[in-house]
Amino acid sequence: MTRLLVFPAASVLLSFPVMVGAQEPLFQNRFFTLSQGNELLCATSEQQFLPSEQLAGIIRFYEQGHPNLRQQAVAVLTDHKAAEHLADLADYREDCADKASVDLCILEKYWGDKDAAWRTLALFYDTRTVIKHSEDYRYQVKRFEADHIRAFEKAIRKIPAFLRQNISKAKPVENLDQEIAGKPTAMQELIRDAYQEDYNTSIWQDHTHPLTFTPGIGFRSQTVAQVFSGQNLIVFTVKEFDKGKEGGVYRDIGVQYLVDFRLPIVVHEIAHTIDNFHFWNGEDDLYFFYKYHKISNDEQIMKIIAEAKLALWPSKWFEAFEYLPEINDGRYDGNTQEKLAELVAQYILIPERLQQSAPAAYQWLRQEVFRGIEYRGYDTCPTPLTKPLSWWQRHASGKLLGR
Numbered sequence: 001m002t003r004l005l006v007f008p009a010a011s012v013l014l015s016f017p018v019m020v021g022a023q024e025p026l027f028q029n030r031f032f033t034l035s036q037g038n039e040l041l042c043a044t045s046e047q048q049f050l051p052s053e054q055l056a057g058i059i060r061f062y063e064q065g066h067p068n069l070r071q072q073a074v075a076v077l078t079d080h081k082a083a084e085h086l087a088d089l090a091d092y093r094e095d096c097a098d099k100a101s102v103d104l105c106i107l108e109k110y111w112g113d114k115d116a117a118w119r120t121l122a123l124f125y126d127t128r129t130v131i132k133h134s135e136d137y138r139y140q141v142k143r144f145e146a147d148h149i150r151a152f153e154k155a156i157r158k159i160p161a162f163l164r165q166n167i168s169k170a171k172p173v174e175n176l177d178q179e180i181a182g183k184p185t186a187m188q189e190l191i192r193d194a195y196q197e198d199y200n201t202s203i204w205q206d207h208t209h210p211l212t213f214t215p216g217i218g219f220r221s222q223t224v225a226q227v228f229s230g231q232n233l234i235v236f237t238v239k240e241f242d243k244g245k246e247g248g249v250y251r252d253i254g255v256q257y258l259v260d261f262r263l264p265i266v267v268h269e270i271a272h273t274i275d276n277f278h279f280w281n282g283e284d285d286l287y288f289f290y291k292y293h294k295i296s297n298d299e300q301i302m303k304i305i306a307e308a309k310l311a312l313w314p315s316k317w318f319e320a321f322e323y324l325p326e327i328n329d330g331r332y333d334g335n336t337q338e339k340l341a342e343l344v345a346q347y348i349l350i351p352e353r354l355q356q357s358a359p360a361a362y363q364w365l366r367q368e369v370f371r372g373i374e375y376r377g378y379d380t381c382p383t384p385l386t387k388p389l390s391w392w393q394r395h396a397s398g399k400l401l402g403r
Contacts, residue, residue: 024062027128029161031058032153036373040154041349042381044246045260049150050122052115058122070121074103076210077120077132078110084137116146119153127156128168130210136217142238144215152213155266158348159274160373167232167273169280170209211273224265227272229337230292234269241265249393255386256393264313264349271344275337278369296340301364305340308361311353314378314385344369350377 031050040048050058063069078089089106096105107117110133120131131149134141156164180188203209209232216235224240227233243250244262279293295301346354347365351374355362366372378385 024064026062026125027165029127029164031061031126032123032157034160034373035154035157036375038376038378038380040157041263041378042259042383042385043154044258045147045151045262049153050119052118055115055118055122058126059118062125070101071103073121073124074107077107077124077130079132080135082135082137085133085135111146113146116144116149119146119149123149123153123156124210127164128208128210129156129164130212132212132214134215141215141217144213144236144238148236148238148241151260151262152266154260155263155270158263158267158375159270160370162371163274163369164211166277166280167211167270168208169277170203170207170232211270225269227269227276229294230276232273232276234266234273249389249396251389251394254389254394256389257386258383259381259385261385264345267348268341268345271341272337274344274369275340294337295369296337301340302336304361304364305336305343308339308343308358310339310342311346311350311357313350348375348377350379351375352377352379 031054059070078085080086080089089110092106092109093102095109096102099105104117104121107121108114111117111120123129123131129152131144131152133143159167176191180191183191212233214233214235215238217237223237224243225234225236227235241262244257244260244265246257246260249256275295278295279298296305343354343358343361343365347362347370351362366374
């Protein structure tokens with residue numbers, strides 16, 4: 001018995017045949033498993049990601065018996081409309097014509113790195129996550145490298161499989177024009193502009209959409225990362241994002257990171273996508289950003305969020321990376337959506353502190369969002385996360401965060 005998983009992407013109709021009972025379906029979260037412990041947190045950027053040999057095994061597992069799967073997957077992972085991207089892909093295709101695997105060769109050239117290509121393919125097969133270059137080809141948009149993909153892998157592994165599946169739900173837009181027909185022209189344009197450029201071609205026929213990571217330029221070119229309301233697309237300003245990597249000296253918070261503190265940034269942004277899609281049943285036909293039900297818009301939950309006291313991060317990460325006037329003594333008391341995302345991130349990353357500072361919010365997250373799953377956080381790491389700066393480091397030239 002064969003069933004087809006069919007979805008449009010790269011402007012073509014793709015179908016993934018899966019033999020029920022004989023071949024394995026995609027997106028099992030079988031290899032990039034949930035990490036409830038602290039092993040990913042207490043690590044540098046060079047530790048705790050899956051080795052390349054294991055990536056090859058993941059790819060073989062899903063491709064066995066699926067002769068066209070790799071071609072279709074690479075089309076999704078390199079889906080672009082910019083003329084420069086299309087020209088590059090055409091060149092890659094020509095250069096790879098005599099290779100044993102044309103498509104894997106194309107993906108390797110697209111990334112300029114074998115490990116990056118294999119990791120994005122393995123993550124797509126197992127977790128339905130798309131990581132790709134920005135559609136904007138300008139030199140100002142710094143691209144992801146293999147190092148970033150390894151950081152994303154670790155962040156994805158902090159999110160339970162059922163939440164990953166919820167994130168992949170998408171808003172059906174077939175009736176969008178009819179729904180907004182009576183609204184002012186300016187508002188109609190605003191609503192249409194709220195959708196990412198590839199939305200019509202990247203929605204799958206089962207009304208899902210992969211969680212997507214892409215580089216870009218955030219607000220004032222300083223925003224570390226952002227998620228638009230109602231979407232599961234995370235845009236990273238790479239230069240700002242990399243300020244969380246270990247080894248940097250930061251005068252304004254007086255520390256040097258000894259572990260890769262980019263992980264909390266990604267988890268915080270993924271929490272925004274959880275907020276966006278937690279309540280949706282995946283079936284309602286009209287589900288637009290101006291009328292849907294988010295966690296942070298729920299009247300009863302807003303009270304829990306408002307009353308919650310956020311814990312102080314071990315390295316004052318939140319102060320450093322979210323330099324906002326609402327931050328008071330390391331505790332964020334501002335925008336409800338931001339506070340909800342930070343509560344989710346703290347539940348995963350510093351649960352011991354959050355349980356003390358906001359017990360009611362902790363229990364609500366445990367029961368209603370995480371279905372009883374609990375974590376060990378940064379406070380259980382056997383070695384320090386940061387090192388205080390010496391006098392000369394504080395006064396020497398160094399990197400500044402949040403300003």
